[in-house]
Amino acid sequence: MKNLYATMVAGCMAISCLCVQAQESGKTTNDDGQWTMPARNHAATRYSGMDQINAGNVKQLQVAWTFSTGLVHGHEAAPLVVNDTMYIVTPYPNYLYALDLKQEGAPIKWVYKPHPDRASQGVACCDLVNRGAVFVDGKIIFNTLDVHTVAVDAESGKEVWKTKLGDINLGETMTMAPLAVKDKVFVGNSGGELGVRGWLTALDVKTGKQAWRAYSTGSDKDVLIGPDFKPPYPQDQGKDLGVSTWPPGQWKMGGGGVWGWLSYDPETNLIFYGTANPGPWNPAQRPGDNKWTSSVFARDADTGAAKWAVQYNPHDLHDYDGVNENVLLDLDINGQKRKIMMHPDRNGFMYMMERQTGRIISAPQFAYTTSIKSINLENGLPELVQDKEPRQGQLVKDICPASPGGKDWQPSAWSPRTRLLYVPHNHLCMDVTASEVSYIAGTPYVGMEVTMKKGPGDYGGVFSAWDPVAGKEAWSIKEHYPVWSGALVTAGDVVFYGTMDRWFKAVDAKTGKELWRFRTGSGIIGQPITYRGPDGKQYVAVLSGVGGWSGAVVAGGLDTKVPYGALGFVNAMKDLPKDTATGGMLYVFAIPDAK
């Protein structure tokens, strides 16, 4: 008992330390009352030290004010709050609203409209979402669907620069939230379902000029793999694997988009991010490991030089992208202080990795799986279930997780108080039939007919609390639909998340007990945040507005009788139109003053 207690205390101290570091790495993030990047800090903890709203009083929460974006596609973004202004980036056409928190009801301060190319709507795989902006150096920086990054002056709303990064005619789009580190901002592309070649690009914050680009496929030179590259596992070691692990030339249309989350460790100056699925989905068309798709990279933030990489899912069979968040924590594991990152992968396993080396410390299952038995800690490889491999012209049934994974982009939150990771995720399976597909630039390049369904027990989502040290779930809540929103946790020991059937929920961070809920207008797939208003009060904000891949059946008005719609997601969400319409709306909550 004594040892366990000592371990816990050490763990807590280490965590506190990490969080302070992470907050200090961004100039503006050491004020708990602001929210300057979607993941809250470079460590991506989505934890706020505010505790005015807490487990004891959260039941008194009420709507303080609301704001409509007037748009009906999926609203996945996190609002930002900087200097008493709230910034909201919308789905296509990617408006950026600044709302003046100093005035009652937060009127519009300005709106910036980038006017993205309309044709970009035609090449986006999965609704027209945007996952948010970042504040840095007096600018709000975000991506537009038509593959541009824009910097807007945070005060005036004037465009500072706008950089074209890719080509919608090749199927490229951008939906991810940039990460800013020092004088650079990192952005990546989407388009794995259209044979796009993935990349991460660093732009100069002041000018928008490209500092470097690291492709996810191709030669070591293109991937920015050089002498410093030290991948921990043999299958990731070798020259030009981004070419040689593909059929000739296939890497050029091989996917590996970078549309997910980035984290940054100031101590090692490393950024961490994952790459998306290989293209096409049909694995028969791409024998080989297909590096560096479904992988994670650690790169030097200044030069982009790769330090290590691990391919989670070599020769990915099921669209198991590696783009999910990497939450950076300093934990005490078996009496040892470890600098780790937590990565709940699409494949259903919870990777705890040493972030200096990429070595996997543990990778227990966190979601229901039939396609992978376990992760081999010796070589980092998943042990596949052979009869779940897609076959051309044959129906393969009950592959779990389905393509959106045990968990998709919806980001987790970490509390240094409870030492739990709060993970919004999916509970989905699928039946698939592979087929030969030809590459035509800018058109779907999938080669897989997919029908998804809710997992065993007929529910589609789970919100769970994960104990990294114990390597197991602390508690979990079943939800009817995939939990496609982000999570937020606070020093008030309250966790917030939203559901696709229109509930915004507050649960006890320790027990998962539901403390409060509110019925929003549309389903929630956004990222909740909290901030301190100019009046000193704590507010909680979230966008509702169903859509995204999971909500495409509603946002795209898809026919529920066509199960293959939205890459097969429609079949698992046939009942969603009965629960929610679309409609982008910001809700801001507070505990009312006594009257």
Next chain:
Amino acid sequence: MKNLYATMVAGCMAISCLCVQAQESGKTTNDDGQWTMPARNHAATRYSGMDQINAGNVKQLQVAWTFSTGLVHGHEAAPLVVNDTMYIVTPYPNYLYALDLKQEGAPIKWVYKPHPDRASQGVACCDLVNRGAVFVDGKIIFNTLDVHTVAVDAESGKEVWKTKLGDINLGETMTMAPLAVKDKVFVGNSGGELGVRGWLTALDVKTGKQAWRAYSTGSDKDVLIGPDFKPPYPQDQGKDLGVSTWPPGQWKMGGGGVWGWLSYDPETNLIFYGTANPGPWNPAQRPGDNKWTSSVFARDADTGAAKWAVQYNPHDLHDYDGVNENVLLDLDINGQKRKIMMHPDRNGFMYMMERQTGRIISAPQFAYTTSIKSINLENGLPELVQDKEPRQGQLVKDICPASPGGKDWQPSAWSPRTRLLYVPHNHLCMDVTASEVSYIAGTPYVGMEVTMKKGPGDYGGVFSAWDPVAGKEAWSIKEHYPVWSGALVTAGDVVFYGTMDRWFKAVDAKTGKELWRFRTGSGIIGQPITYRGPDGKQYVAVLSGVGGWSGAVVAGGLDTKVPYGALGFVNAMKDLPKDTATGGMLYVFAIPDAK
């Protein structure tokens, strides 16, 4: 003083009597906890006897739940509440949602989608609004933009009947809320800006079959003018005035749509409603009185036979439709009990009329006007200001009210407690140039270039309390934009209305003092209602979602640099995009239970 006191008491008694009668005339309306037609009752008072929420505690009001329609056109409808179900009819595509109030957060019970012809969007003059449905005989009945009336089973959501009433190829649309009386439902058409010929049609509630149709122009036979017709003023007396007061054949494309409000007096079995502007707007193309445009009709509810009519604006010059509400009251005027109706007309004058005869008792000015000096009570005619008449090829400036009138469709509310009529209205002027226009079926037929602007003092709207007996305003509140929402007043002596810049307000019914306000997501042009929930609590509900004619600049994404947009309304609303985006959202408010 003694006499005045006696008058007041008598007045109160008379009013109470009227209100009870009005409520008893509809089977379901004698329960104050329900809301079965947009105007609350056949007398169109929009008054609720509920008083849980009152002037003393309304400041505690909070959002109970919300619901998004997922649509971005103007939301002008009143929700209905019947048997613990809320019904919402949306703008085009005119979905009908049933929300189950018995369950927490009011989940969708069913949605009925009528699939109106897409082309109807192209002929609607002023956004794609719908003003609501009516509950009668177990059915929800409403109109679709493509000129159909639909009856849907209130319990199951199944279509009972659907009747085609007109032709979008002629420019006809339907946006009005039907009124139901006994076994009939009354519906009318829109399209005065497209040379439509107006009509009111009675349909059988059970079958949807047409019982009768009364045109607004044409022969007495078509207008259902027969031996019972006794108009009070000479200019409205004569044979076939609906033909003879027009240039030959012009009555066929002469406007006079019936897109506004109807009231019903069970004592006389009369319905009352107004007709819209003549077509085209250019008055030079239609010399004559242009009967029966810009008029009010009293008709037998069973046969449609006209009992009387008054043409408010003969040979209308400024698009002063006569479609505004007629609120039926029994008042004590100068010691006499009078059965009256109150009609705040587009022309800026507040008509108090005897509803058995149509005689105008008084018609003082309630809005700012430059185009009409006064209403002559001898003959019922407006005394026009000659130099405000539009002239072909010449700019005529500073015509007030502008085309949307001193007041447009936005309906008033009457409190029998305060004996005040609460009038949401406009404060707009315009500059116009008339031009010759040719009639082409289904295309704009206006012949007037209009530029509107806010009225003197640079504000666009007013919410005022009108004392009918005194014939003057009791108090008023200036608003930056036209007050385009309906009004609601309760026995708690609270008046509710919404603004286009996103405030939902509660003001003291006696003094106009603001008691509470809430910032909705989008501007409000809907009609607030109140109801009793299954838990016995009082709720207040309103749709936000800016649009309509006044909000077309936002809902239609119109260019603010083109002042003639939306028939000139854009110029008066250039600043609206800075204050609100679109987005249809229902807000339901209540006073929270102590926690």
